[in-house]
Structure formats: C-alpha cells, structure tokens
Amino acid sequence: MTTILPMRAEAQHPLDLVGVGIGPFNLSLAALLDAARTVRARFFDKKSAFAWHPGLLFPDSILQTSFLKDLVTPVQPTSPHSFLAYLVEKKRFYDFMAGRFDGVSRVEFNDYMAWVAARLPSLTWGQGVAAARLRGTALELELDGGDTVLCRNLVIGTGMRPVVPDWAAAQLGSVCFMAGNYLTEKPSVAGKRVVVVGGGQTGAEITLDLMKRSDGPAGISWISLLPRFSPLEEGGFVDQVFTPDYVQGYRTLPQAGQSQEVASQKLASDGLTPQTVDAIYSEIYRQRHLCGGAGKTVRLLPGREVFDVRQQNEGSTVLTRAKVNGVVEAFSADVVILATGSKPCLPDFMSELRGRLDLDDTGLPKLDENYKMAWDGPPSIGLYGMNLGLKSHGIADPQMSLMAWRSATIANAVAGEEMFDLSSSGGLVEWPVSPQPAETKSAVSA
Ligand SMILES: Cc1cc2nc3c(=O)[nH]c(=O)nc-3n(C[C@H](O)[C@H](O)[C@H](O)COP(=O)(O)OP(=O)(O)OC[C@H]3O[C@@H](n4cnc5c(N)ncnc54)[C@H](O)[C@@H]3O)c2cc1C
Numbered sequence: 001m002t003t004i005l006p007m008r009a010e011a012q013h014p015l016d017l018v019g020v021g022i023g024p025f026n027l028s029l030a031a032l033l034d035a036a037r038t039v040r041a042r043f044f045d046k047k048s049a050f051a052w053h054p055g056l057l058f059p060d061s062i063l064q065t066s067f068l069k070d071l072v073t074p075v076q077p078t079s080p081h082s083f084l085a086y087l088v089e090k091k092r093f094y095d096f097m098a099g100r101f102d103g104v105s106r107v108e109f110n111d112y113m114a115w116v117a118a119r120l121p122s123l124t125w126g127q128g129v130a131a132a133r134l135r136g137t138a139l140e141l142e143l144d145g146g147d148t149v150l151c152r153n154l155v156i157g158t159g160m161r162p163v164v165p166d167w168a169a170a171q172l173g174s175v176c177f178m179a180g181n182y183l184t185e186k187p188s189v190a191g192k193r194v195v196v197v198g199g200g201q202t203g204a205e206i207t208l209d210l211m212k213r214s215d216g217p218a219g220i221s222w223i224s225l226l227p228r229f230s231p232l233e234e235g236g237f238v239d240q241v242f243t244p245d246y247v248q249g250y251r252t253l254p255q256a257g258q259s260q261e262v263a264s265q266k267l268a269s270d271g272l273t274p275q276t277v278d279a280i281y282s283e284i285y286r287q288r289h290l291c292g293g294a295g296k297t298v299r300l301l302p303g304r305e306v307f308d309v310r311q312q313n314e315g316s317t318v319l320t321r322a323k324v325n326g327v328v329e330a331f332s333a334d335v336v337i338l339a340t341g342s343k344p345c346l347p348d349f350m351s352e353l354r355g356r357l358d359l360d361d362t363g364l365p366k367l368d369e370n371y372k373m374a375w376d377g378p379p380s381i382g383l384y385g386m387n388l389g390l391k392s393h394g395i396a397d398p399q400m401s402l403m404a405w406r407s408a409t410i411a412n413a414v415a416g417e418e419m420f421d422l423s424s425s426g427g428l429v430e431w432p433v434s435p436q437p438a439e440t441k442s443a444v445s446a
Helices: 026-035 083-089 093-099 106-119 179-185 201-212 236-242 242-250 255-264 266-270 274-287 349-355 402-415 437-445
Strands: 017-020 041-043 123-125 129-135 138-143 147-151 153-156 176-178 194-197 219-223 298-299 302-311 317-321 328-333 335-338 382-385
Touching: 017 026, 017 138, 017 147, 026 041, 026 106, 026 402, 041 153, 083 093, 129 176, 147 219, 176 179, 176 402, 179 335, 194 201, 201 219, 201 274, 201 382, 219 317, 236 242, 236 298, 255 266, 274 298, 382 402
Parallel strands: 017 041, 017 153, 041 123, 153 382, 176 335, 194 219, 194 335, 219 298
Antiparallel strands: 129 138, 138 147, 302 317, 317 328
C-alpha cells in the first residue's frame, strides 16, 4: 500500500508522484500504484467524492467499452480493484453473468469506480490544485486552501474542457445550457420548445431523455453538423485500433498521416451506440404514428451548422446553415442544450510552467511514448499528461479502452523499472508503420 505522509511532511519531502484530478484515468493509475512499494503517490481532486460525469449519468446508458477494460485488468488481472472483484464483493457475480448484458450500465461502472476510490488511501478529495511552480529540483503544487505539496512527477488527469460555441456564450444559463450539467442543473423543459445541438452520443442520450420524460417539452429539434446520425463502428477489426500495438505504429507516422488516421476513425469512437439509435427510432415512431396525433413533435436535423441564437419577443430563434447547400433556416426555441463536445486542454494551474513546455500547434504539450511532456525544466521532474494525447497517441487517448495500459506505461516510467509487463506478441492487423531513421535501409532491402 502507498504510505501517506501528513501534508506538512509532503511540503518538505517530495512525493514520487502527484496526480491532479481523479476521474477514471488517474483513478486507474492510483489503483495500479496501490500495491507499489517503490512509488509514494498522492492524488487530489476538487470534487468532494468520486463521480463520473454525474450530469450525464442516465439510468439506461451503457458503457461503450468492455467491462474487462476496467481500471486495472488489462495489465494486472489479479488486482483486487477489478470490476470482477467488485461484482464478487457485492455478491452480484452470478446475477451479472446470467444477465448476458450487451454492456455494463454506466451507473454500475460509476458505482464500481466509486467503490475502488473508497478503498484507496492515496486519494484526497475536496482539494483542488491552484498552481504549480518549480522549487529547486522538485515541483511545488499549491492547493486551493494555500497548503503546498512537493513532488518529483506530476500526472495531469483533469479531463477535457466543454466547448462553448461563440454564439452561445452570452446566453449561458438563460437560454443555453451545457449538456454536461443536464441532470445536475435540470433546466426546466416542461411544455417548452427545446433545441439540442450536437449529433454525438451525448446529444442522442439527451434527445431520448427529453422524448421519454413525463414532464417533457412540447417539441424537440435535434441538430447535428454531421451529415447523418451514424452508429458506432464496431467489431473485432475496428477494436484492433484500441490496442497498444496500434498506438505504437501510429506514433511512427508523419503528422499528416496521424491526422488522416484520427479523422477516418471518428465513428469508431464518436458514433452513436446501436441501443440508443434503436431506442430513439422506436420512440419517434411511437410518438408520430401510435399516439393518435398527441405525440411530441421531434425534428431530426442533420447536416446543419448553428451559427447564432437570437432573442425574440417570445423565446429565441436558432439559426442554422446547411452544409451541403448553404441554406439558412430558423428554429424556435425556449431552451437550447449544447452537446457540442469537449476538447483536451492544459489546466489553468499550469499557467506558470506553460511557457517552458514544448507545445504543438494546438497549444497542447508534446508527449513522448510514455506520455511525458517535453519541457526545459530540470530533467529530475517528470510532467505527464492523460487525455492530452489525441494527436500524439491517436483515437484511443480520450477513451477508457487503453487507460490501464497507459497508467502502467506512466507507472513504469516514473518507477524507472518494469513494474508492469507491457511487452506484446504483436496485433492481428499489420498497420502501416513508418521506418525509423536507423531502420530505413534494412526495411527497404528486406
Ligand atoms: C457522458 C460520457 C460518457 C462516456 N462514456 C465512455 C465509455 O463508455 N467508454 C469510454 O471509453 N469512454 C467514455 N467516455 C470518455 C472518457 O472515458 C471519459 O470522459 C472519462 O471520464 C475521462 O476521464 P478523465 O480522468 O480524463 O477526466 P474526468 O472524468 O473529466 O475527470 C477529471 C477530474 O479532474 C478534476 N479536476 C479538474 N481540475 C482540477 C484541479 N485543478 N484540481 C483538482 N482536481 C481537478 C475534476 O473534478 C474531475 O473529477 C465518456 C465521456 C462522457 C462525457
């Protein structure tokens, strides 16, 4: 077990590792390090307890990843912090298996992760990190209350930042609401005209919820930039992309090739789950044809970009432009829900160190194969980024598929030894790999 020193001691003796943010990604690292004797680690989160996107935790939502790709199993199947260990301890194993579920509910997976979080002494809740600065050969982190902690390695796991379109910014909280707060903020929708902007899984789940609510809106318009409401690409060959072997090949590609890969795989990660698509379709069919004319009006509006929301005497008007022909349309709305996605970002507490990092053209730190940032600070300090590597590590980075493998990669790098065996026997698919400088000659002559 990780030894926890009182905070005063950590202000003088640097910890080996501090993780900031305890979402699934840093929770996975904390779970893997729980049994480590050589790495003294501590993790902080500003929330008071573990909660996985609580504003979107619908009772019927299904995990898009296998439960075997939990916090630990892919790299440490004997860990006491696995999903199977959770089922066994909850005396639910046989009921779960007999259910033959297509997937685990997100509610249950959240409960599993909260169960792991409650078992880890290295986690500190209700403590945000406000600033990071150099203190000699260590890094000093200032917590929200003013306490400080020293460390040699920092792992940023603060998640993505929701995208607020420019046209919505001035009306946030009045007409426009962020999808991520849908269940916690509970905007009043009863009897109103609601526009959902965003054709991804979040927009789909909110549209379905609005349709099914007994206190639901009078009408729903679901607008998507994408040309159609497309389901997730699934299957064995698609899943081969969510493997360490793929990531290793991806890292050898030139930048243009990497961008092409990520763009072509969009539906493997951002498509709609077939269950949600089927449920929306059935509900629309029911409302339109089987409710004796009393069903809700649901408009499906793909291929349109919203460019403004204007206040009118009664409610607002959402203006869109069609991608294929530029036609402008107006849709009446009392409430606009923004399911407009999130993007990776460096947290504000890194502002003092930002100028010392080697950033890419999107302003994100460049990451090496161990998720370590390139910077000009003392080499004794390691800065690692989770959920910052869509560009550098490919499509699996914002996802849970490889979270245990990534945590183990970081743990090995911080420990300077092979705590976890991450060697591979090669994947089933031979992805294009760019020859590295030293290999070029033999690859050509082979
Ligand atoms: C609704 C939803 C469903 C998803 N479902 C799936 C799925 O089924 N399968 C899949 O593979 N992926 C899924 N994802 C994608 C991804 O797995 C999740 O977004 C995941 O939560 C990312 O984990 P994270 O640890 O990077 O960030 P987060 O879960 O966002 O956690 C970040 C944490 O950092 C804390 N924090 C932020 N700033 C500070 C600070 N300064 N100091 C201290 N703490 C701070 C926050 O309080 C938060 O707890 C889903 C995403 C969403 C939004």
